[in-house]
Amino acid sequence: MKKNRYALLIIALIVGLLASMTFAVMVGSVDITPRIIWELLFTKLGLSLETTVSNPQSIIIWEIRLPRVILAAIVGAALSISGAAIQALVKNSIADPYILGVSSGASVGATSVILLGAFSAIGNYALSFAAFLGAIFAVIIVFLLARVNGRISVVRLLLAGIAISMVFSAITNFMLMMSKQQGGIQAVMHWMLGSLAGAKWSNLGIPFFIFLLVFTLLLLNYRQLNALLLGEETAATLGINLDRFRIFIILFVSLLTGVIVAVSGSIGFVGLIIPHLVRMMVGSNYKVVLPISALIGAIFLVWADMVARIVIAPEEMPIGIITAVCGSPFFIWMLRRRRYSFGDGE
Template identity: 85%
Template sequence: MTSARFTLLMAALAAGLLASMTFAVMVGSVDITPRLIGEVLFSKLGVFTETDASKAQTVIIWDIRFPRIVLAAIVGASLAICGAAIQALVKNSIADPYILGVSSGASVGAASVILLGAFSILGEYAISLAAFLGAILAVMIVFFLARVNGRLSVIRLLLAGIAVSMVLSAITNFMLMMSKQQGGIQAVMHWMLGSLAGAKWSNLGIPFFSMLLVFILLLMNYRQLNALLLGEETAATLGVNLDRFRIFIILFVSLLTGVVVAVSGSIGFVGLIIPHIVRMMAGSNYKMVLPISALMGAIFLVWADMGARIVLAPEEMPIGIITAICGSPFFIWMLRRKQYSFGDGE
């Protein structure tokens, strides 16, 4: 893809994201117009103070819908760039961030708070902290099991991720089975299927800056990501320290995935399908893949969240069900292809 086409595509996606977020704020039981959205936004930013929006409309726009839509965009972008990085690491387009056990570890942490009262002293931040700690602990175990004679094996990484995920999922299921708290069981199940209902302005800062940090770091190392696609020997010949760079990817991808899972629950398939669609559109150059994936992931999850709010209105469907409905057919299509690896594995 030429730089002119890349710039045009990025501009179109940015405009699409802005339009999607505006439309998402409008969707709901209370009618909201684009003009009211603009007035509330600019009044909150201090551009002007006069607005025709009622107090109730202002609360709905600024305190309820806006944080949720912004969180959807952050989580979607984060999972997409994490998926792109993991797929480069294992040179396989059907990999996603959750193969490292992040989701299962976070689920154990969240279930321990909801069902057992762990970290209750932290109040509303208890679930997020426990989920994040569970995710990081799972990755550390996977990372430890994947090292062979001091070196990191990609095959063992995949196998260790599957094994650790199964063990942690069993622990979560055991806690659910032993619990007699019907409300707690429903809360855990809802969290495990993903939800953005708890979004507040106060819990957007950490996910946003984590996403920004990891995105910048990955973009700065796009040449090394491109080199990984060419094979280990070629990458080493080009000067890439394979073990050190793999550790770099695993640590930062796990950090970002753990942060977003902690605030949104487990949302699958975003990190799998978005990078693959981007590579079909723009090729495998990670200088272009990463920013395009971030915008497309954000747009996808904003629309998925809209679907979650609309389908069973006034009830809310877990967003993970929406992403699974969209992602599963795509995943099956990829599996039915004769080749689904890339780089020198095609």
């Protein structure tokens, strides 16, 4: 009975995601109808030969709006499953994907490109490459600091993540303070608050592939994630090599988060609140938590990006502001719920 309920919930969320994405493509200064969107999509996929979609409509949908909406869905899903995995890793309900220093490391990389022109030789890919490089570099330092006698200490992992985040944030702030480029400073601040404005089809391949890879690997290891919630001793008695599994989670979650931050900037609260919401809905079984987190995270960020586009139109609000405005009250409400504790499905 429970399996049927979960299957129906997943189907409903998939339908909700497709409906949300369709509506998000419709929203903008040029009116687009759902029929035009799906007609163009079927034509592009080779499922239909005839189309009444005009060339301007085709450019607006296919080149501008659709890549952005798809990127929002990928980013939301990726941050949500990353948050769920990290929370199981450290068995801490306030952990999120950025706790390993990923966001602050990426910010240093992005700032060095925008203000100092680093990696200018690779052109349009410089920002994404530098942000990813900074993110992975920060994670490596955190990982090395967290190892004690060849083993990873969860407490040291959290403390190292906080310390490295502060160091990298200080470096970013120093570069901003020393810069005389007003436009560059605004670009950095906009990036640090998250933005999907640079979405293009060429930007989607790597994030989508890495997301699928990490999602599949986490789903295949859902029993180990469930065991981590029961405690180290219980997990060890079940035959799980804790150190090897922690390294596995750190590496792949950091890879996914680094790639996502590189294309979207730092978008907070998604990886923190979505797994909480899912656990309150369906419990703590990661076989269910992971797919539902991915779908709800995707829907949430599609709507957040839509609000970011229209709330101060024709200007665009950084999406990180929207997620913070939505996430903070939810997090405060959750903390006030006396019955809720990490791992409960209430």
